[in-house]
Amino acid sequence: MPTIDPTAFSAALLAWYDVHHRDLPWRVSPRQRAAGVRADPYRIWLSEIMLQQTTVAAVKAYYAKFLARWPSVADLAAAPEGAVLAEWAGLGYYARARNLHACAKAVEGEHGGRFPETAAALKALPGIGDYTSAAIAAIAFDEPAAVVDGNVERVVTRLQAIDAPLPGAKPLIRNEVAALTPRERPGDFAQAMMDLGATICTPTRPACAICPVRPFCTATKTAEAERYPVKAKKAAVPARRGAAFVAVRGDGAVFLRKRPGSGMLGGMSEPPTTAWSARADGALGEAAAPFAAEWRLVGEIEHTFTHFKLTLDVWHAAVTGDPAIDGWWSGPENITAEALPTVMRKVLKAASIGTAGTDRRAAEPQTKGKRLHGTG
DNA sequence: AAATCGTGGTA
DNA sequence: TTACCAAGATT
Incomplete structure (x- = not known):
């Protein structure tokens, strides 16, 4: 594996970043950074947690909502967990929201309200692992x-044409990145590597022709970048x-309950559901209902999670x-503020429970989910 | 240490 | 439609 000159590499990368960096709500631009503006650890942390396995486009609106509602880590620590989960609803991977809240409380309770300033100390906090601890420490x-x-x-495996498959190659990649990371501007270097991967060194059809570090890249020499x-x-x-x-009261309120605090959709709200059988043929009738009522089959929904x-x-x-x-009635004016994950919002929609307005029986055509016509 | 844990966008 | 991907962490 060829050795890359770290000084020349980071100079080329940072020069590109100074001109072509993405403008992001949580980011301090290189120009601002050079003028002495420091990144707010709270905002960096909040954005990094949200960005785990999540696109920038999806995060932006949530980041704005969280920052407006909880401007500081102290504000977030003082919030009820349920409020945090409700605000997180729709973003997915809900353990992140539980850990986010636990981390805020730890920062307040164990660190005097200030984030620890080293990657090692940050990694001891809930929801902060190898990547996030390094990112906050650097940025x-x-x-x-x-x-x-x-x-x-992706960038490094292409630079070095690393044929070892992931995740086994992670330690090797980490060593390569450690060797390339400069003492000066490590935060901009990290963000530059990520911007490069997001805009130039993309998964498919990478723009090698305009890549600022093309002279350092092994894979592109044989036009094989896309293989890595x-x-x-x-x-x-x-x-x-x-x-x-879905039980509905005369005033339009829907009966909801809280799911167990850990595991799938942990701590989130739902209309009562049965266990989800591994068998796809489980014919579940109203005998599976959590309580007796005049149940009527009104539809079905499909939702694909990560692993089923x-x-x-x-x-x-x-x-x-x-x-x-156990549970509570949620009126039409409250339903949008509930901690309902996307799959449960699909369920409510299939039961004609609207998320806008109070007329749940509005003749809104069903675009998703199969509408069944039961014995009416 | 392999499995678990969401969602929306795109090829 | 299917498959993969997006600033991973936890157990």
Whole structure:
């Protein structure tokens, strides 16, 4: 494997970054940085947690909402977990939101309200692992930590034509990044590597012709950049099936409950659902309902998670009394603020529970989910 | 240490 | 439609 001159490499990369960096809400631009503006650790941390396995486009609106509602780590630490989960609803990987809140409380309770300033200390906090600890340390505290995300893995495996498949090649990649990371401007270097991966060294059809570090790249010499990184193929996702029961009161309120605090959609809200059987053929009738009511099958929804595809039969009932299980009634004016993950919003939509306005019976054509015509 | 954990966009 | 991907962490 050829050795890259770190000084020449980072000079080329940073010169490109100074001109072509992305403008992002949580970012301090190189111009601002040179003028002495420091990144706010809270904002860097918040954005990094949100950006884990999540696109910049999806994060922007959530970042703005969180920052407006909780401008400081103290504000976030003082919030109820349920409020954080509700604000996170729709962004996915909900353990991130639980850990976000736990981390804010740890910073307040154990670190005097200030984020620790080294990657090693940051990594001890909830939700902060190898990547995030290095990123915060580099961007907010100028520590020359090796920042390795998916972008960097792609860039480095191409630079060095690393044929070893991921994730086994991670230690090798990390060492390469550590060797390349400069003492000066380590935060800009990390962000430059990620911007390069996001805009030039893309997964498909990389723009090698305009790449600022092309002279250092082995893979592009043989036009093989697109072959990297090498990854093992993923297994096909199995199918599961279950049922959801949407009870509606006369005033339009829907009965919701809180899911267990850990595991799938941990801590999030839902209309009561059955367990999700590994068998895709599980014919679940109203006998599976959590409480007796005049249940009527009104539709079904499909939702694909990371490791399985779920089909839920959607049952609906008009209810007068209170169910004998834990939960609460959520009125039409409150439903959008509930901690409902996307799959559960699909369920409510299939049961004609609107998320806008109060007329849940509005004749809105069903664009998603199969509308069934039961015995009416 | 392989499995678990969401969602939306795109080829 | 299917498959893969996007600033990974936890157990």
